[in-house]
Amino acid sequence: MVMGEALVTGAGQGIGRAIAHRLASDGYSVTVVDRDETTAKVVANDVDGRATVCDLSDSSAIEELVTSVRKLDVLVNNAGIFPPSPLKDLTAERFRHVMDVNAIAPLLLTQRLLPLLSDTNGSVVNVASMASKVAMPGAGAYSPSKAALVSLTKLCAVEFSHSGVRFNAVAPGGVLTEGTAQYTADPDRESRFNAVLPLGRRGSPEDIADVVSFFASPDSRYITGQVLYVDGGLSEATIPFLRAAQDGG
Ligand SMILES: NC(=O)c1ccc[n+]([C@@H]2O[C@H](COP(=O)([O-])OP(=O)(O)OC[C@H]3O[C@@H](n4cnc5c(N)ncnc54)[C@H](O)[C@@H]3O)[C@@H](O)[C@H]2O)c1
Known part of the structure; x- marks a missing residue:
């Protein structure tokens, strides 16, 4: 059954690639958006979809992207960056760059694609992070950017309520991807x-x-403005982590 059109950002690898595969198997025709042309094309080929190269930190590239979209049922704002940066060294320029990709690009895509999404009573799914709720030291602008994305999700659900579009966020905890491989390589730590x-x-x-x-999917037809933590319980496990630290791991 053809479910409609989906656009997934950052779908060249990691979580975005899995989303592209899952939505394709649900019956969507998927547009794979990534700044990396090679990986975008591989995934688009695998899911029988379309690859579009776009650097989401560039608002004129976003403008070009949205003009190529004719119909849309599902927008997944998944692309995100998490460059390490101690707060004391964080420059305004690096802060803005993370905000551009993680929060401003989802806003611009939502604004510009809203009329098409409204035509189909579509759904916007933002990939936030557990870091929107708990401080992540050393990750610079990452926590603030994901908190902004969560806030934006709720705001869109209310301010765009008459559009017929639903807005929700998924907040992962620790997920093994190409982007996190360097942090998960030590088997003892894992x-x-x-x-x-x-x-x-x-x-x-x-x-x-x-x-x-x-x-x-229509199974979530009565849900909007929500954040679902898909984190294996990590964000609620403060006490076990404290006890492990006190006991020396
Ligand atoms: N992996 C985790 O543990 C984890 C945890 C919480 C939240 N998340 C969030 O999930 C999302 C995906 O994470 P991941 O681990 O799969 O990341 P990843 O680094 O493995 O993949 C990110 C993809 O986004 C693309 N991308 C990055 N910047 C872009 C830009 N400016 N324009 C276009 N494409 C761009 C990259 O090319 C890459 O294909 C991110 O938003 C991340 O913050 C991940």
Whole structure:
């Protein structure tokens, strides 16, 4: 069954790629958006979709992207960057760059694609992060940018309520992707982490994609303005992590 048209940003790898695969298997025709042309084309080919190269930190590139879209049922704002940066060294320029990709690009895409989404009573799914709720030291503008994205999700749900479009966010915890591989390479650290995590394992991109699929589908027809933490319980496990730290891991 053809479900309609979906556009997924940052779909060349990691969580975005899994979302593209899941929405394609749900029956959507998927536009794979990424700044990396090679990976975007591979994924588009795999899902029988379309690749569009766009650097989402560039508002004129976003303008070009939206003019190429004719019909849209599902917009997934997944692309995000998390460059490490101690707060004391964070420049306004680097702060703005993270905000551009993680929060401003989702806003611009939503604004410009809203008429098309409204025509189909569509759904916008923003990929936020557990870091929107808990401070992530060393990640610079990342937590503020994801908090902004969560706030934007709620604001859109209310301010664009008459559009017929639903707006929700999925907030992953720790997910193994190409982007996080460098932080998860040590097996001893990983097993200590998993031992304290309520669901006992780091997330997979598919764990996130399945929930995005739910928010895209009519099964979530009465949900808007919500954030679902898909984090294996990580964001609620302060006490077990504290105890592990006190006991020396
Ligand atoms: N992996 C995790 O543990 C985790 C946890 C919480 C939230 N998230 C969020 O999930 C999303 C995906 O994370 P991931 O781990 O799959 O990341 P990743 O780094 O593996 O993949 C991100 C993709 O986005 C693309 N991208 C980055 N900047 C772009 C830009 N300016 N324009 C266009 N494309 C761009 C990259 O080319 C890449 O294909 C991000 O928003 C991230 O913040 C991830």
